[in-house]
Structures are given as C-alpha cells and as structure tokens.
C-alpha cells in the first residue's frame with residue numbers, strides 16, 4: 001500500500017493510468033478539444049535521487065531519466081505535440097534532420113498517426129540503436145553526405161518544394177511539448193531546483209526547459225527559478241566559442257552540431273537565469289558516463305552524460321538542489337558501451353575454468 005492510499009483501500013488504489021503529456025498538461029499546451037491526440041503515453045519519467053553523485057559534489061542531485069520515454073529519449077515530449085498538431089492541420093507527411101533521436105521519435109509517432117515520415121541523418125555518424133528505430137518504424141531514411149547542420153539546412157527548405165511538416169525543434173510545437181519536463185520536475189520536488197544541468201546540441205531542450213520553468217512560476221506552481229547550466233561537447237561548442245563550428249567532432253554523436261537552431265534560446269536561458277553554457281571534453285563526458293553506470297546504475301547516452309560531466313567540472317554551492325537531465329538511454333549506442341569495456345574472456349564450460357576466470 002502506498003502512503004497515499006486511504007486506510008482500508010485496495011493495494012495500489014491511488015494509482016491511475018498516466019494519460020500521456022497532452023492530457024496531463026493540456027492547459028499549458030497549444031491544443032484544443034478538436035486536436036487529435038497522438039500519444040504513446042510519454043512523460044512521467046523517474047526523477048531518481050543520485051546518492052553517490054550527491055556525495056561527490058556535496059549537493060542534493062537528482063537525475064531526470066528521459067531514456068524511459070517510449071522511444072528512449074526526451075524527443076517524445078515534443079513529438080507528441082508536433083505530430084498531433086500536424087494531424088490537426090491535415091498533414092500526411094513529416095520530415096526531420098537528426099543526429100538520431102529525433103528521427104527515432106518522429107518515425108514512431110508518425111507511424112502511430114499513419115503519416116509518412118522522412119528522416120535525414122548524417123552518414124556514418126548516428127548510433128546503431130537510433131538507426132534501427134527509424135528503420136523498424138518504417139521511416140524513409142536518407143543518409144546525407146554531410147553533418148547534421150547540412151541536413152537541417154535542406155529540411156528547412158523542404159516545405160517550399162513538397163507537402164511536408166518539419167518536426168525538428170524549429171517547429172514551436174516541439175518546444176511547447178518539451179516544457180513538460182520542467183513541469184514534472186517541479187511537480188515532484190514541489191518547487192524548481194536551484195540548478196538545472198542539461199546537454200546542449202541544437203539547443204531546443206534548454207530553451208524548452210527554461211520556458212517551462214517560467215510558465216510554471218507564472219502559474220504559481222513554483223516560487224523560484226533554477227540557474228540553467230548548459231553543456232556542449234568541446235569539439236562541438238559553437239555557443240561557448242561564440243561562432244559556428246564548421247566541422248563539429250565528438251564521441252557524443254547526439255550533440256555533434258556546429259550551428260544550433262535555438263542558439264538564441266540557449267543564451268537567453270543562460271543569461272536570464274544567471275547560468276551559462278560551458279564545454280566539457282569527450283574524456284570528461286566518458287568519465288561521467290562510466291560513473292553513472294557503475295555508481296548510480298544508470299545507463300545513459302554519452303551526450304546525456306555531458307550534464308553530469310559539467311556538474312562535476314563546475315561544481316555548485318554546497319547543499320544545492322540539482323537536477324541533471326539524462327536525455328537518452330544508453331542502449332541507443334551499444335557500440336560505444338562496448339568500446340568502453342574490456343572484451344569478456346571466453347572459458348570452457350567447466351567449473352574449474354569458470355572459478356579461475358571469475359576471480360572472486
């Protein structure tokens with residue numbers, strides 16, 4: 001029985017089905033009674049306390065596990081709204097450029113809405129799991145000989161040539177849906193955290209979280225606002241440098257972006273909140289990735305670990321309440337996970353051989 005159950009109630013009586021983001025946060029989203037809701041019951045992701053990370057940085061740290069969404073990343077929050085609005089407008093086809101997660105999410109939600117989905121991905125630079133998702137959900141997948149920025153430049157122009165709706169975060173409905181991540185954090189903590197750490201790629205998510213915190217405060221749900229700390233990979237850090245990066249490079253392929261579409265949104269979130277956008281190296285990202293897996297039992301993407309790498313690097317005032325967004329699931333990129341480990345030894349199917357090899 002949970003503490004919320006009245007005495008004598010059947011076990012679990014306080015649980016009701018989660019209806020997906022649009023129904024749960026309808027009042028804050030650009031939908032009406034006539035919007036067809038396309039949902040996979042995304043959202044309601046865990047906000048997991050991280051005891052060892054908390055000890056390490058002398059703060060109270062929580063991890064927002066966005067890898068627990070239906071397609072394994074935060075993109076589902078924006079996609080449920082973007083695809084529902086596209087359906088309302090009568091769209092039959094959607095398109096996106098992607099480093100992988102947007103394409104996985106767009107493919108799944110488009111299939112649910114019986115729409116055609118085309119995705120443009122940078123050839124050779126997306127994680128295997130994400131490619132598998134786009135393919136299995138039936139998207140038309142094109143590998144562009146160029147990086148994400150080149151693919152997005154084409155996608156921006158596509159609606160002038162074909163009847164398609166763009167579902168990248170330049171579509172404002174994506175940002176609206178992604179605000180719900182901030183709502184959930186405040187709903188669980190009872191107020192906004194002191195510090196919010198988040199990876200930055202195309203910069204839509206930091207823009208959305210900041211807007212979400214502002215809207216929730218305006219609605220009287222939180223008295224305070226967090227300091228927003230955004231983290232780019234050092235080899236793909238245009239906002240930190242103050243200029244686009246022609247050839248972005250990082251092992252965190254999800255954020256391998258040289259000219260973010262929501263650049264202004266990110267700098268506004270950072271400056272208005274008293275935060276900032278900073279760079280973390282691939283080594284720092286991988287150290288955080290391994291720490292999360294071995295010390296907190298959380299398997300996230302490398303890009304996601306940038307938020308924790310940044311927290312470890314910058315530090316926060318002692319006792320701060322901190323939320324790090326872990327944007328995507330580690331299973332998206334099995335190649336990276338295996339490359340970070342030693343090859344398991346093969347042994348004969350024999351007790352002595354197993355005992356000798358186990359070494360316990």
Ligand code: F0G
Nearest residue numbers: 098099101102201202203204205327328
């Ligand atoms: N983390 C992950 C796992 C991502 O997939 C992305 C972006 C980000 C962080 C950065 O978020 O772009 O809103 O600043 N992925 C996009 C994609 C670009 O195509 O899947 P952002």
